[in-house]
Amino acid sequence: MSASLLHPGREINLLDALPQTRRDPAARAAAKTTEDRAIAKKFDRDFFDGERRHGYGGYRYDGRWLPVARRLVDYYHLPPDARILDVGAAKGFLLHDFLQVLPRASVRGLDVSAYAKANAHGATGSLIDLGSAEALPYDDASFDLVVSINSIHNLPIDRCKTALREIQRVSRAHKFVTIDAWRTEEEHHRLLDWILTAETYLHVDDWVSLFAEVGYTGDYYWFIP
Numbered sequence: 001m002s003a004s005l006l007h008p009g010r011e012i013n014l015l016d017a018l019p020q021t022r023r024d025p026a027a028r029a030a031a032k033t034t035e036d037r038a039i040a041k042k043f044d045r046d047f048f049d050g051e052r053r054h055g056y057g058g059y060r061y062d063g064r065w066l067p068v069a070r071r072l073v074d075y076y077h078l079p080p081d082a083r084i085l086d087v088g089a090a091k092g093f094l095l096h097d098f099l100q101v102l103p104r105a106s107v108r109g110l111d112v113s114a115y116a117k118a119n120a121h122g123a124t125g126s127l128i129d130l131g132s133a134e135a136l137p138y139d140d141a142s143f144d145l146v147v148s149i150n151s152i153h154n155l156p157i158d159r160c161k162t163a164l165r166e167i168q169r170v171s172r173a174h175k176f177v178t179i180d181a182w183r184t185e186e187e188h189h190r191l192l193d194w195i196l197t198a199e200t201y202l203h204v205d206d207w208v209s210l211f212a213e214v215g216y217t218g219d220y221y222w223f224i225p
């Protein structure tokens, strides 16, 4: 393996092409209940296409992931026949858009949500495997790029660590994850107000230490509402 493949990951915002979403953490904190969180955490219809207090409030394809797919393909210099995995693929929006950018790529997604797979965009349902990030049903070093956007923080910390080890295991080159984090106490409070489903949310420095502890050498960025 070349030295570059062993190079430690770096903090980089590869989602910078996404539109900015207006969020009001204080309003959510005032409204959300333990029951709302329990409903959201089922990752069923209510989370994706139910009321906003239970999750997305309507998770529909609108093309916003296409520039992200382009950015990832360009940044990692992926070949036309790249093998790409999205952990927490939801309704397959990013999978669909990877195939717009690289029609000869081999893309797979994995998600715990049978609802998301059954209601996936276009033909991507057949590309999504049902399962959990902590037990990826793929061979070692079988993907050129593994991405996981705002998904593995839904696991408690020990299982989140296992998920990172799994992402590391199945990737032969590149990895990119985004997770709930904060840099300042103000961001910490906004995050606590905002989160519905996350179990593991850490200061950015603690995430970096955790990456080193589990041997995760991929790139990363933060979800900070």
Ligand SMILES: C[S@@+](CC[C@H](N)C(=O)[O-])C[C@H]1O[C@@H](n2cnc3c(N)ncnc32)[C@H](O)[C@@H]1O
Residues within 6 Å of the ligand: 043, 087, 088, 089, 090, 091, 110, 111, 112, 113, 116, 131, 132, 133, 134, 148, 149, 150, 151, 152, 154, 155
């Ligand atoms: C906030 S959504 C993000 C979806 C998509 N990556 C995006 O950015 O639009 C979190 C996703 O993680 C999935 N998820 C939750 N727990 C998971 C687990 N243990 N393994 C894999 N996916 C999980 C949920 O079903 C959901 O699709």
